[in-house]
Amino acid sequence: MKNSPIKHIGVFTSGGDSPGMNAALYAIAKTAETKGIKVSGIRKGYEGMIDGDIVPLEVHELQKLAHRGGTILKTARSQRFMQLEGRKKALQMLKDNNIDALIAIGGDGTFRGLLAFSEICDIPFIGIPGTIDNDISGTDYTLGFDSAVNTAIENIDKIRDTAESHNRVFIIEVMGRDSGYIGIHSGLTVGADAILIPESGEDFIHLLDKIKDYDNEEAFLVVVSEGDELGAELVASKIKEINPSVDLRITKLGHVQRGGNPSAFDRMLGIRLGVASVDALLKGKKNVMAGILNNQLRLTPFNQVVKQHSINKELQELLKIFGS
Missing domain, CATH: 3.40.50.460 (Phosphofructokinase domain)
Structure with a gap:
């Protein structure tokens, strides 16, 4: 979009790795390319954001890696980002690299980090639920x-x-x-x-x-x-x-x-959420997670996402039937 204020998206994976993350990275890069937007990968999650470990993402390379498990951007848990000084350093690194939007792939800890980051950083954040635990509200299924x-x-x-x-x-x-x-x-x-x-x-x-x-x-x-x-x-x-x-x-x-290559479901989920995250940024959305509810794309504010995704009544009834 020529009129979009977003010119450069930074994307990172954080917390535990999950199959389908690479498919989501491919979808983000491909969608951004069609919109004329630059995309860079931030390696090792929030740690890489603080250290400026930023690399270009090439669509043709990601296309060949979308079937792989894990995350090519690596991931890490960052104690430094939990401190205000660490978040200030991360913000400066984003400014130094002219990154004006972020897409994060991770779990509830990742989104809590973005909520804290939003207190000092006004660029838009979009989240993609990437965790094998499926413990995040706002989506029926999480990536992996x-x-x-x-x-x-x-x-x-x-x-x-x-x-x-x-x-x-x-x-x-x-x-x-x-x-x-x-x-x-x-x-x-x-x-x-x-x-x-x-x-x-x-x-x-x-x-x-x-x-x-x-x-x-x-x-x-x-x-x-x-x-x-x-x-x-x-x-x-x-x-x-x-x-x-x-x-x-x-x-x-x-x-x-x-570990292992993602299932067809997780590859498709990564593609859908990757595209949806870029589209959400271009529509002016911020501090929301892209998810799938009843097979429809939904955006949920981060402060509602961090709640535990509990076992629903139907599954509880199945457990009673087959566990007794």
Whole structure:
């Protein structure tokens, strides 16, 4: 847009990496190119913003990298940016590089950082929800969640093979921080015998009712969210107390859920949100996150985004049906 006041967009990824971030970077650069706007990448999140670690983003290079997991811009958590002096240095770096708009791809911590930054910086900020935890309000799905669930499912399916071969109880811990979205989606779709998530207080009672009658004649799979108040080890000890005869193993999937190429869903989500973020800037929007609600693009103010995205009633009912 010739009349747009925005001439140079800076984009960065912050917090935990998630599959689909590179697809979003490609979409941002491609959309900006069609509008005649320069785009630069800020490496290592807020740390790179403070240090001036800024690189040009070339559309033809990003096109070849959109299918890759992780983030080519790297990411980091910045203690310095939490201090006012660090934010002042970041602002000066933006001015020195003539950056007049920012697009941030990250989670709730990233957007809290932008809210604090807005107190001293008046350039427009747009956010894209990038976290496998799916714990952000203002969007049905966050970038990387679908890929993480698919990775968890693939690994749990393999664990079932060995569990059935030995008639073992397997406790599989999945990621998600304080959100049970990965746990409930992966647990339901692999046919787990029990699913423990932070949002439910009844799931452990159902597990103990089931395990006391377990007779070591078939596999028994328990999917535990890492944020559940019990944790995999305590769950294992409680199972042993109830049924000492079980042959039990613990598997923590860990950061494998963050890696790997993004799913088709996450690639498309990254493209949609990347385009939407540039369009929002050109429409004069600021301090909002681009998300998808009911398959429609929505912009949500940052001060409403940082709330926890809780498990909805439908999923809670599914957990009751399949977890009992």
